[in-house]
Amino acid sequence: MKWTDDRSGNVEDRRGLGGGAVVGGGLGTLIIAAIIFFLGGDPSSILSSGNAGSNTASTEQRDLTPDELKIREFVQMITAENEETWTKIFAENGMKYSPAKVVLFESTTQSGCGTAQSAMGPFYCPADHKVYMDMSFFKELQSRFGAKVTEFTIAYVMAHEMGHHVQNLLGVLEETNKARTSGNYSEAQLNKVSVATELQADFYAGVWAKQTDSREHFLEPGDIDAAINAAEAVGDDNIQKRSQGYVNQESFTHGSSAQRKEWFMKGYNSGDIRQGDTFNQLLK
Structure with missing residues (x-):
């Protein structure tokens, strides 16, 4: 992909700062565990750490490498x-529109939803309107889930998380959280709500790619394929096959590889935010 000249000031780089992270339980931790896992990680590790009281990480500082500084500039561009x-x-x-902020961190840091950890993958916290990203996720995406990581892979993941921010601004996350806490739905029904939420974020990522390319002409051959490859790599069926050797569709929380590709491409081909009602289509 081609770099543009735009840079955002809404990027906070905590890498190299050491920085303590206060670990606490409560609603924030539950929001992370229940709503905003991009990678489909195991929420038990987050919930258990959230009940561990408080902990302070190392306060040692280091200078960022030239490559890390370039990554920050890239993230500033995509954010802009x-x-x-x-x-x-x-x-x-x-x-x-009210912009989200992006926080770059390594290992662990504090978020408005509790403790952000590398194992969680990139996520959006609706409590503080911030996207949290540990860039080591992309190494895991390639080595563990078989995705080919390019610059546009990173752009797609960020656009997906920004899609959650859009959902938050539109009241979607508030409604899905009400459904989860109401006690009126079965686990299978709530899984479908989660799938609809994640696929809509993929749709919004596609809309963003289309509209941004129409303005900036920043896409190059292979970029959309890279986004599709990443979307398919973190499909629930692919993750389950790799982790447990079989697929249980009723336990899907993010959508299958085919669904993630479908909704990203629907967003990209239409460029129209009004065509992204995944809930009516998936919850019939």
Whole structure:
């Protein structure tokens, strides 16, 4: 993909700072465990750490490497392109967009939803409107889940998490959290709600790619294929096959590889936010 000249000031780089992270239980930890896992990780490790009282990580500091500084600049660029595109889309639909912030960290850091850990993968915290990213995730995405990682792979993952921010602004995450805490739905029904939530974020990522490319012409051959490859790699069926050797569709929380590709491409081909109602289509 081609780099643009835009850079956002809404990127906080905590790498190299050591930085303690206060670990606490409660609703924030539950939100992470129940709502916003991109990778489909095991929530038990997060919940157990959330009940561990408080802990302070190492406070040693180090200088960032040239490669790490380049990554920060890239993230600043992608963040800026998300801000510009979603500001335009919201304005076209009579709404005002409020930007999310992106936090780069390593190992562990504090978030408004509890403790952010590398094992969780990138996630969006609705409590503080921030996307948390440990870039080591992309090594795991390649080595563990078989994705070919490119710059646009990173852009797609960020766009997916920004999609959750869009959902938060539109009230979608509030409604899905009400469904989870109401006690009126079975686990299988709540899994379908989760799938619809994640697939809509994939759809929004596709919309972002289409609209941003129309403005900046930043896509190059192979970029969309890279996004599809990443989306398919973290499909529930692929993760389950690799981790347990079989697929249980009723336990899906993020959607199959085919569904993730389908909804990303629907967003990309249409470029129209109004066509992303995954809930009505999946919860019939």
